[in-house]
Amino acid sequence: MSAALDLSLRDQAAAVAAGELGPAELLEAALARIEARNPALNAVVETFPERSREMAAAAPEGPLRGVPIVIKDEWPLPWRAQRFGAAELTAPTAPGESGPYRALRDAGATIVGVGNMHELGAGSTGAVSYYGPCRNPWDTDRCPGGSSSGPAASVAARLVAGAVGADGVGSVRFPAAYCGLTGLKPTFGRSAMEGHHMAPVTTTIVSGPLCADAADCRLLGSVLCGEELAAGDAAKLRIGVVRDAVFEDATPAVRDSCEEAIEALRGETGGEVVEVWLPDLDAAALAAILTINGESLGGTTPEQLNRLHPEISPVARGTLKYRMLLPAAATVQASRVRTMMRRRLAALFEQVDVLAWPTVPAPAPPLEAPVVELPSGTLPADQANVRGAGLANLTGIPAISVPVGLSAERLPVALQLQAAWGRDELLLDAAEALERANGRRWVESWPPLAEAGAAL
């Protein structure tokens, strides 16, 4: 039965629909695999077998009937409040039916566990969490990426074939890149967010799928968006490339793999590569951080910061306090930069269909020292990663991370594609075209922990 877990998300769903697999069988296999593989990863921080069995038994007919899914520790479930990877949240939380929960339940899916995440969503590595660090299935001494670390590691290790993450500043795309997965950040407002403690105020965070390939992301993404993300063909794709630090200040392995992938995508779609100018990407990234900072701290009081839980990490504690000191003028300027970048992108997407650059400039760094060596020098991974990710959150456009290679250390390398508002489908089409172009080589590369012969 464990072999069923190695099927794609869509094949698991098809096997259940055809009566070849039962929801209960699939669930028990997932629970057993979590028990066998998760101790090395710390990807799943909580299971609730009886609740999951109830979901599987009551699963309605739907596109994910009987398919086990991991959900990030960022949404409440009817039996569990989210912890946001932290000892405590300054925002009130309670168990409840969140939007992603309802979407999954109504699609017939079985929520099998809660995925680990970077503490308070405030990191791109997954190295810091109330539950302890999550580990990358490709190399358990490496960062899995964050903040949706557990969902990504769960899929990469084939504990499940699909997981739900959230992306406020790259938090679906970073772990997708580090773990060799496909991760979609939908257009702002398109995917289910109800129940998230920031849902009423956020202008940057979205839920998004993490899966092995684009077709599975299309299936899970359609469920989260409540509408079919219909397939097209990405023919004659106009690919915009920005010759800026976001592309050039990457390791040679990342740069070369991304260049090769862009050329393969151009060839597969009969399209063209267009060099475009998009200045102020660093300002856009910082503006995204300042925006989410303002939104997340809106209701925080000094009294709350003086009574933080003792198990909140020193970094999070200090950062929370520092964020209260940031000048309002910077937030106002972030808003202006948002407007400026949205207008620039609107004009740019008249010339090109997608923008392409590396999702992250270097493969997953060690958990013990999450820094990356780039042509410009040694940088904290968080600082390096945000450069290419913040734009989509600041402006609302959709983005996808697609695996395009393995480094010499056999760590995944990823390309990010971004498109105009509402063109999430085109990103999935382009990702599928890229898979065809490279013979699905990278989406079918499995980490050692999940290869044939691995435990369970």
Add this chain to the structure above:
Amino acid sequence: MESAAPADEFIPAGLASLGIEADEVDLAVIAAVHRFFWPAILELLALDTSEVEPERCPDLSKAPQ
């Protein structure tokens, strides 16, 4: 570019003015974060956006009007 050194003075004072307590570890973290963020914030503030007509209540799910 302004040095981060004045942070030694204004960070404790700023926290105190807000009534936020900070121990030595907090202050060390805050100083490190400040060194990272502050130059970038100054660059952001120096960016000329005077020509940018602000969007009123932008709909982030759509292109700007």
